[in-house]
Amino acid sequence: MTERKPRKDAVRNRAALLAAADALFARCESPEAVTMADIATEAGVGKASLFRAFGDRTGLIRALYEARLEPIRNAVEAGPPPLGPATPPLQRVFALLDALLCFKLDNRHLVLALEGTGSDSPYKAEHYERWHALLKAALEQIPGLTDSGFTAHALLAATRADLVEHLAGHERVPRETMRTQLASLTARVLGTRPLQDSVVEG
Amino acid sequence: MTERKPRKDAVRNRAALLAAADALFARCESPEAVTMADIATEAGVGKASLFRAFGDRTGLIRALYEARLEPIRNAVEAGPPPLGPATPPLQRVFALLDALLCFKLDNRHLVLALEGTGSDSPYKAEHYERWHALLKAALEQIPGLTDSGFTAHALLAATRADLVEHLAGHERVPRETMRTQLASLTARVLGTRPLQDSVVEG
DNA sequence: TTGCAAAGCGGACCCAGGGTCCGTATCGTT
DNA sequence: AACGATACGGACCCTGGGTCCGCTTTGCAA
The missing domain is CATH 1.10.10.60 (Homeodomain-like)
Incomplete structure (x- = not known):
């Protein structure tokens, strides 16, 4: 009250x-x-x-970030497959990573502002915790996969804002190429073949 | 002159x-x-x-970093296997990543200072370019592997300073565990089984 | 040794930018 | 209408990176 x-x-x-x-x-x-x-x-x-x-500055950026992220967050928490909770784990891993990558591509500057907010490492922010927990949980349901925690960190690291910025901005890698490469990497990590594209356009 | x-x-x-x-x-x-x-x-x-x-500040940190990195750099450029150029590519990938991880574990604060030096993304520094080029070249010699460039970025991202710091410092993951997990991840990415430990202690 | 540029020194100084203070204006409630 | 609570805003503070300039040290040469 x-x-x-x-x-x-x-x-x-x-x-x-x-x-x-x-x-x-x-x-x-x-x-x-x-x-x-x-x-x-x-x-x-x-x-x-x-x-x-x-x-403070971080608070502002976080607020912006959360606002932009809300649609995806909803889709993930309560939406239909392939993002929602009813999705089979393997497919969901691909969908989550793809959605995250697209989000970062669509919000380059903002995300860069958040992750590069000087001191506070991105790993302390609770939105990172959320993504990590989510991904880890999905990974744990995939048979034959160990180190879910570390694997989740590593996969998320492949979508870090400054890397995405470097690839998209500096090396001029096209969006679809990046999505494909990330999916292919994920597939190798999971020991599967890549699934077909899984998520809506951004 | x-x-x-x-x-x-x-x-x-x-x-x-x-x-x-x-x-x-x-x-x-x-x-x-x-x-x-x-x-x-x-x-x-x-x-x-x-x-x-x-x-400026960045220059100082870079100088420190280069100094610390020099032994490894030498070992990589002209040393004996498993780091040196004579190593078979697959084994070398493991060795490079392990060496990099150990280096970051041994120089947490410094590396953190460098990568978190505010604006300048780590991807613009030429030492990153070196690691990436090296890893990419090794990956390209591994049959059946595509996207060497992106894969190299992704593997390097798994050793990012703040991630290492988060795992080692905050989550208290022991050093050997991290090394094993990184090797295991690498193996999955490369589609191999992990090789046995490959590099000297730090 | 002494002379004398040139190279180097250091602390006072400058400035941008994040964050705060406090007198004043606005809100919304009785 | 009036009054307490809430919010406003721009002047102000402070930290920290980076520069200026008069003075000292170095090292070469006579």
């Missing part, structure tokens, strides 16, 4: 800030080129409101 | 700075807890000398 509904201007400002940050991160090449002051200004709001709403 | 041999005090200071930085990074938990001023002070030297000697 510590719930105390926020004032209207507060929620409006919060929304404006999210939108502004989103726009700025999308527009600028490097995440650290966009400063907190920039975001506040873009939103037509004082800096203090920004910090009041999100705590 | 633009070579102009540096003065004695300059080289002494440079050495002192390297030593100081090394000590400080080793001593402190988080790399960003140690500031440039700290390092200069520890070395008994002015801040300007520090920047004159290494350009």
Whole structure:
């Protein structure tokens, strides 16, 4: 019951800030080129409101990230196959990794901002924990596979934001190529042949 | 012939700075807890000398890193098997990855400092290029393996500093376990059984 | 030895950027 | 209408990377 509904201007400002940050991160090449002051200004709001709403820079980026991730999160937690919980484990591993890769391709700047948020390693964020737990659980149901925990980490590492950025941006690897390669890698790790494409477009 | 041999005090200071930085990074938990001023002070030297000697923070960290890496680099470029160039490709892949993992375990703080040096993604550093090229070349000689480039990236990603740090530090996974798991993962990726241990202790 | 550039030194200084303070404006409730 | 609570915003603080410049040291040469 510590719930105390926020004032209207507060929620409006919060929304404006999210939108502004989103726009700025999308527009600028490097995440650290966009400063907190920039975001506040873009939103037509004082800096203090920004910090009041999100705590600190990491909080803001996390909020953005979670918002963008929500559809996928829902699809994974309660949606139909191939992402939802009813999917057979093997197929789901492919679907999860593919969805994650597509998400990172579609949100390069934002994800880069989050993972490169300086100190806090990505492994401490709870959204990483979620993905890892999910993947690990799926892997554990695949017969003949050991080291589910480490394997999950390794597969997730193959979709790290800066790697994806490097491949997509610097080496100009096309999206479909990356998806195929990741699927093929996954198949080798799992000791299977790759399944056909499994997830919707981004 | 633009070579102009540096003065004695300059080289002494440079050495002192390297030593100081090394000590400080080793001593402190988080790399960003140690500031440039700290390092200069520890070395008994002015801040300007520090920047004159290494350009900027990244330059210093890179210098430290290269110094530490040199033995391995030599072993890889001109040493005997299993690291040297005469090794059969398949065995060499295992050896390279194991050596890299051990190196990162033995130099956690330093490597963390380098890879987490804020903006510059690790993929732009030329030492990454070297590892990747090396691994890719070895992979290309393994029959039936496609996507050598991507596979090399993925395997290297499994040894990323912050992942290693997370596993070794936070999850308390023992060193030998990690080595085994990495070898096992590699074997699955390559479609082989793991070879026996391949490299010296760190 | 002494002279004298050139190379190097160091700490005061600059600046950007994250985060806070506090007097003022707004909200929404009685 | 009025008043407490809530939020606003821009001036302000502080840390930390990086630079400036007057002074010292080095090393070559006379």
